[in-house]
Amino acid sequence: MPKEFDFDKEFENMMTSNKLDTVVLLGHINPDGDAAGSVMGLAHYIKVNYPQYEVLPYLADTIDKGPNKIIKTDKVFNPFEKPNVEGKKFAVIVCDNAVIVRMAGREYYEAATASMVIDHHASNEGYGNINYTKVSEACAENVFYILDKNSLEKATTLELHPTAADYIYLGIIQDTGGLARAKESTLYAVMTLQGIGVKHSDIMKTMHNDMLESLQKKALLLNKAFCVLDGKVAYVCVDQKESKEKEIRYEDIHPIAEILRDCEDIELSFTMYEEAENKWRCSFRSDGEWIDVNELLTPFGGGGHAAAAGLKKTTDDVEKLREAIFERIKDLRE
Ligand SMILES: [Mn+2]
Structure with a gap:
């Protein structure tokens, strides 16, 4: 089945046609697990598969406690540091954010040479040079379906946890209430992600954050x-x-x-x-x-x-x- 949206093709085209070597990834303010999972999943995917580019994910530090458990153990990125793009031309990819006013790090979006938006809200404004919005339970599920499966697998074998697959899984788990609202497409995605090394029980720990x-x-x-x-x-x-x-x-x-x-x-x-x-x-x-x-x-x-x-x-x-x-x-x- 041909992809509705081919991320690799669109991404490569955005970077080369604008002669860019840096990409900043953004989500919404007060990020939840889906915004964080989509941003970090894509960041790891690009990092492994496109080593020629500098990848700078940015998330507001008002992140939910659950998803932060995973981000804290990230060995590659610290997304709470503001990316330094001084004097650089760059692209932005915005995930899980319906309207521009709710974007965290909007100044990067405004200053970017090119922009791509990946979202799942029916209320998405249609902003950005490229806008792929498909209504679904989780933005991370959309991220899963637009990526090349072999490249995603490569990204998970070449990195220590948390990998691109772990983050995409995180986004899906968090936005579906721990799969309570899973559709067939959701279950296919989580099954495939488990097949390439995600441990369900590890990600489920982000759902339980109560202290005594x-x-x-x-x-x-x-x-x-x-x-x-x-x-x-x-x-x-x-x-x-x-x-x-x-x-x-x-x-x-x-x-x-x-x-x-x-x-x-x-x-x-x-x-x-x-x-x-x-x-x-x-x-x-x-x-x-x-x-x-x-x-x-x-x-x-x-x-x-x-x-x-x-x-x-x-x-x-x-x-x-x-x-x-x-x-x-x-x-x-x-
Ligand atoms: Mn979401």
Whole structure:
């Protein structure tokens, strides 16, 4: 089957026709495992197969903890150092980034002689000299399918772990929720990557980042959950006094709404956190259908998506705010 997009052909053509010898690889701000896996996978692939070029991957250091476990052990690149391209002409390859404003290292993109974009977001703006966007579960899956399989295998045999294949696998694992959302094409990709040396269990370690202390904090917060409206709505509320006493930060309460929402018996969940006196930061989760939480929060001045939305409110009567939210839930359910 001919490739939809032949990376090697496009890449070689971009470099030679512009007489370039340097390529910078970029992802999105607050990079996740898919952005990191796509950028680093391609960087290693180019490094091995095109030794005539200088390869400079760059990732923002606000990277998620899981993927960073792999990057920390990289023997070739340190992507958190800003590439030095002073006085050089270079190309950029941007991965997993839908819109220019969300790019980390945008100044490189602006200064580049030529650019290539590899993405999987339906919302991709179509920027760049070459733009290959195919909607899929993970950008790294697209990266897998556009590469030459023999060259990818070569890249994995000539390097120590983590290799190009490890990184592509990382991106796929992270963006599919550990293969929970895997399609047939995803499984074919992971099977092939395992065949050329990726150890599934090693990459899966990037999915589990809880420390005992953070689990205990989650337990403490879950113990505070109240169920209302026939047990279908659950919430956790933490005021300033309690957050100081028990050292509960916003990052601690942030995952709680999602955990509650995913409970079989709960349809809608939310958390309320007093981040400064009378300043409440609330986050709401549902399946997007039982209740559209964006619609739910509109009259209160909040919003977001159908299944995930937020509200920031200044009030000295949080109970009253909560009662008003319950009333609105009842109205919308009728
Ligand atoms: Mn992605």
